[in-house]
Amino acid sequence: MIPVAEARARILSAFSALPAETVALPDALGRVLAEPVVARLTQPPFDAAAMDGWAVRAADIAGASADRPVSLRRIGESAAGHAFSGILRAGEAVRIFTGAPMPGGATAVVMQEDCADDDSVVRVGRAVTAGRYVRPAGFDFSERQELIPAGRRMTARDVALAAGANVPWLSVRRRPRVAVLATGDEIAMPGDPLGPSQIVSTNALGLCALIATQGGTALNLGIARDSAESVAAMAAGAVGCDLLVTTGGAAQGDYDLVRDVLADKGVSLDVHAIAMRPGKALMFGRAGSVPLLGLPGNPVSTGVTGVLFLRPILRVLQGLPPDDPGGPQRARLTTALKANDRRQDYLRATRSTAADGAALVTPFARQDSAITSLFAQADCLVVRPPHAPAAQPGDMVEIVPLTGGSCNL
Ligand SMILES: Nc1nc2c(c(=O)[nH]1)N[C@H]1C(S)=C(S)[C@@H](COP(=O)(O)OP(=O)(O)OC[C@H]3O[C@@H](n4cnc5c(N)ncnc54)[C@H](O)[C@@H]3O)O[C@H]1N2
């Protein structure tokens, strides 16, 4: 059996970033930048007021206080979108509003709460230094400044920043196109009539959803029957995709056809039989021009291998590092665990926080790879390396989060 890290490295080495395409900014959320976002203007484009109040020359009001206000002559108004066109000279003030351009000659803004005014005179009751409540041109960013680096997945905040920088089109990685094929005579699609020994396909729609969370486009090919012809014919629907993911038929039972059929069709299996639980029956090869990731059929095996293998492939195809930055996470066990055998375990678990703020983790007592209800409830996987000794409550263990960051699985 191949160790998980080696299998992952071998599989990921078959993938690299997809070509770029151009999308409009409203469609850029969640896409990975192929080129940096560069500002097309300076923000703010002019010196702007940061408060509603009065634009003044700071030197004019250096001695002002609430008891001894300084009177200035009101000469006009600057509102957002409507600049004052004149020049402010000694002894003068301009009514100004947040975001409005500073009049020439003004050096500071006094908040209106510190002033009293009538039609012609403003009494300023507070001294301010030059630059007070003024946002100078370029305070946020300047034209041609690189604002968002290539290789970053666009967040809602990035969309706002690109909009503010007047960038309406972005160069992003094409979405990975992933075909999903379920297998087995016992499988029916959700909502379809069920025969006496049939079950509903958990895995295909789960995989399609995982692909969507990771920025890919899923093509659900449906369910292949337990015949060589059916598997081969349906797998052919993946032509033109960046990846074909199958679920089921990966082990060596009499009806586990994916493996045999693909081998028959000249598929080379680079990787199969991995030292992990769940997920041993994972395979990777190439079906003609399309890379093939064959996931084991037990629903939690499909889900866990989806997180550990499919998710990093989708990231690499979009030009991202295979894992979220920040390195492996760790948490303190709340329960004992028995010593492990030669397969690396991924235990479904939930996280909580100790009174001292430390991260705690509690694996479920039941870990069968057919229990979908607990997999959905889990928010992380506890990693148990091969031959790990028995663990006690309080021991630190590595975890793979299933929520948060760009995971949201
Ligand atoms: N003699 C052995 N038997 C099995 C081994 C083994 O090493 N030797 N490994 C076991 C493990 S572990 C797993 S995982 C499964 C993997 O088998 P397959 O990938 O061939 O999957 P199937 O046999 O087709 O199905 C297994 C199980 O999962 C259900 N299934 C399949 N597809 C779906 C789907 N789309 N939605 C919901 N459930 C699905 C299927 O009905 C079976 O119950 O093999 C073990 N056996």
Ligand code: MOO
């Ligand atoms: O490989 Mo199976 O995936 O351990 O349940």
